[in-house]
Amino acid sequence: MSQDFDIAVIGGGIMGCCTALELARSNMRVLLIEQRALGGGTSRSNMGTLLLQTHRLALLPYARAGYSFWQDLGYEAGFVAKGSINLAFAPDEAALLERRTKLRQDAGVGVEMISLERLSELEPGLSGKPIAAAYAPEDAAVNSNRHHQVFTKLLADAGVHVLENTGVYRISVEDQGVAILSAGECRRVKRLVVASGAASGGMLERMGLGLPLQTKVLTLSVTERTQKRLSHVITHALGALKLSQTPIGATLIGGDWEGLPDERGGSGRVDLDTLLPNLRLAQYAAPYLNDLRLVRSWTALEAVTPDAFPLVGSVVHDPDVYVLAGCPDGYLAGPGLATALASRVLERACTFDVSTFSPLRFQASALAGA
Ligand SMILES: Cc1cc2nc3c(=O)[nH]c(=O)nc-3n(C[C@H](O)[C@H](O)[C@H](O)COP(=O)(O)OP(=O)(O)OC[C@H]3O[C@@H](n4cnc5c(N)ncnc54)[C@H](O)[C@@H]3O)c2cc1C
Known part of the structure; x- marks a missing residue:
């Protein structure tokens, strides 16, 4: 058992990698756990297009931030502003x-x-x-096949501890923190981000947190x-x-x-x-x-999600559990959403207001309907 990390992120797709990156760049000790290789889920099998002209208006600020993220990576990510x-x-x-x-x-x-x-x-x-x-x-495309290569380097440079081929099969929220069970090991952290793509709903449900994903x-x-x-x-x-x-x-x-x-x-x-x-x-x-x-x-x-907007924010407080999942065209908007979530975790000011994407919008309606 170990408590060496400030926070764990589950999922090595665009959402998990960018969140881990932001947190580590703000001096948090971050553990990223991925059941396959980085990008082993949808983030490596998608089309890699970065299209502002068809992106949903409410997500445009995040899409713009994502566009800049990929543009800055340039050739390394296969970025081409092809229109x-x-x-x-x-x-x-x-x-x-x-x-x-x-x-x-x-x-x-x-x-x-x-x-x-x-x-x-x-x-x-x-x-x-x-x-x-x-x-x-100005619309663009990147090569999502390079996800593993790009993020292996970025995460290593930022000091994120990455565990690949390590599936998390149980998470339990305890008084002292969150216990994460994987590959015969139990790790405890004070804070956790669930960024496990399509598996996020099931993972939260197993923690007793039903969200409509x-x-x-x-x-x-x-x-x-x-x-x-x-x-x-x-x-x-x-x-x-x-x-x-x-x-x-x-x-x-x-x-x-x-x-x-x-x-x-x-x-x-x-x-x-x-x-x-x-x-x-x-x-x-x-x-x-x-x-x-x-x-x-x-x-x-x-x-x-039922409203086709992402889940970005806290689902449990003290110990803190956050979720980042469910974004359409998330390869573009992901880096911006991750910045917004990381700011929440770090309790720092941020130009993005993700309160409309809070998971509480569904938890509240579930309570009202109960
Ligand atoms: C066919 C298709 C084409 C697309 N094309 C585009 C496009 O052109 N442009 C665009 O912007 N978006 C596109 N998207 C959307 C985009 O790919 C997704 O929004 C984005 O990749 C989601 O990232 P994610 O990190 O949430 O999920 P994922 O990339 O799926 O990452 C989640 C990770 O969590 C891991 N994980 C799951 N369970 C566990 C566990 N128990 N333990 C440890 N790890 C676990 C998975 O292995 C996975 O690697 C496309 C989507 C699809 C399906």
């Missing part, structure tokens, strides 16, 4: 796109509606099917490599498509298409009923994909 183009294929989608673009412009996001001529200049590889498009030149299974695919055919990240006004060609020429194909749950507790399974429409829409938008073979399709888990 993004959001497409509409039908009149109702075009009307939605115009409304959303105006709202983003009012919030200071660099995005504009462009003509179809400009669209074909920017992306000659797209089909003639879109009827409207919005262009955000559901799990969504999302699908991604990658094609074989080809010459450069897409310069920007391409998205769809209704979220049904996301395309991005990587620097080595493979095309990533995503969108809001759900896979199937994996009863054995893995990261879900590909569902042909959703994969095929996803691929058809990709070919409809970018016909060059017709000539390419699909190399792999996979699924990854996302934690979602």
Whole structure:
């Protein structure tokens, strides 16, 4: 048993790594525990796009902070400010796109509606099917496959003690602190951050803290490599498509298409009923994909709350237990949310006001309904 650490963070995804980093940079002795390798969950299997033009308005300040975090890492994280183009294929989608673009412009996001001529200049590889498009030149992408490499170095430099391949299977809140059971060892800390992605809900539930975190299974695919055919990240006004060609020429194909749950507790399974429409829409938008073979399709888990806003804050006081989970497009907003949570832990002033994302909003409604 050990009490050498001021705080433990469970989860080596973007939320856990960035929180641990912030805390260690403020001189806390931090232990980070990850059941696989760093980024072994969704943070390494996601698409790595950093899109301000489609990000939810209430999360924009965090998205901007995340954007700067990745931009500062630059080449190391595979950061490329390639721009993004959001497409509409039908009149109702075009009307939605115009409304959303105006709202983003009012919030200071660099995005504009462009003509179809400009669209074909920017992306000659797209089909003639879109009827409207919005262009955000500063939107970007990183290579999420580098998550392990990037954070291993950052965390080591900051002095975070990282335990990989160490699954936490029980946590109990005691008078003197929090006891964390993993791999036959029990560690006690005064403070704990649960940043375990889709597993966060189950972990809190086992501590007797019921929070409404559901799990969504999302699908991604990658094609074989080809010459450069897409310069920007391409998205769809209704979220049904996301395309991005990587620097080595493979095309990533995503969108809001759900896979199937994996009863054995893995990261879900590909569902042909959703994969095929996803691929058809990709070919409809970018016909060059017709000539390419699909190399792999996979699924990854996302934690979602009923209002689709993250859980950021304290769930138990003295000893202190915090949670950071359930953010849509969390690879972008994660670093900013982690800064906000770390400020709460450190009781220091912060420009972000995360009180609206407090887990108490659900605990309070649960109490009211009881
Ligand atoms: C298919 C897909 C594509 C996406 N594309 C994008 C995108 O382009 N841009 C964007 O911004 N966002 C994207 N996202 C969202 C983004 O990937 C997630 O919001 C983000 O990665 C969540 O980070 P996290 O740290 O909360 O979770 P995770 O990355 O899942 O990290 C949680 C970690 O906790 C560990 N863990 C769980 N249980 C335990 C335990 N008992 N003991 C120890 N460790 C444990 C897991 O192994 C895991 O590594 C995408 C999501 C999906 C599913």
